Amino acid sequence: xxxxxxxxxxxxxxxxxxxxxxxxxxxxxxxxxxxxxxxxxxxxxxxxxxxxxxxxxxxxxxxxxxxxxxxxxxxxxxxxxxxxxxxxxxxxxxxxxxxxxxxxxxxxxxxxxxxxxxxxxxxxxxxxxxxxxxxxxxxxxxxxxxxxxxxxxxxxxxxxx
Numbered sequence: 001x002x003x004x005x006x007x008x009x010x011x012x013x014x015x016x017x018x019x020x021x022x023x024x025x026x027x028x029x030x031x032x033x034x035x036x037x038x039x040x041x042x043x044x045x046x047x048x049x050x051x052x053x054x055x056x057x058x059x060x061x062x063x064x065x066x067x068x069x070x071x072x073x074x075x076x077x078x079x080x081x082x083x084x085x086x087x088x089x090x091x092x093x094x095x096x097x098x099x100x101x102x103x104x105x106x107x108x109x110x111x112x113x114x115x116x117x118x119x120x121x122x123x124x125x126x127x128x129x130x131x132x133x134x135x136x137x138x139x140x141x142x143x144x145x146x147x148x149x150x151x152x153x154x155x156x157x158x159x160x161x
Contacts (some may be wrong), residue, residue: 021066022061024061024064024066025066025067028054028057028058028061028066028067029058030081031050031054031057032054032057032058032075033060034050034054035047035050035051035053035054035083036079036082037084038050039051039082039083040086042086043148045088047083048083051079051080052132054076054079055076055079055080058076059072059076059090068093076096077137
């Protein structure tokens with residue numbers, strides 16, 4: 001139990017905000033679930049409106065600190081990606097079928113990592129390799145640059161006494 005008056009007040013405030021945040025989180029989850037259900041039901045005009053409302057609810061929850069901004073962005077991204085996938089499949093069923101046959105998307109990205117050889121995976125930062133093919137550390141890179149610059153300078157004859 002809290003000893004000071006301010007600690008008791010903090011507990012009361014936290015309990016009140018917890019109840020408010022629960023309601024907001026619940027309504028956000030409901031909005032996202034409705035949008036997903038409508039998308040799966042292939043009702044495009046209704047789905048677009050519900051997606052807009054769900055994105056707005058997620059943004060507001062993040063703005064007020066109920067959800068972390070990255071959490072809201074991730075949920076919005078997943079919802080938009082699902083919408084794009086389904087709307088593309090509904091508008092152009094033969095194109096969507098061909099894309100699935102090729103194996104594009106996240107499932108394919110996992111296989112690209114396994115076959116990493118000389119090429120860098122798209123989106124990954126390329127790592128500078130040394131002579132042995134191992135990644136260079138900062139110290140070895142600077143040493144290599146220094147030795148390359150000293151080699152390129154013409155050597156001067158020592159002064160004659």
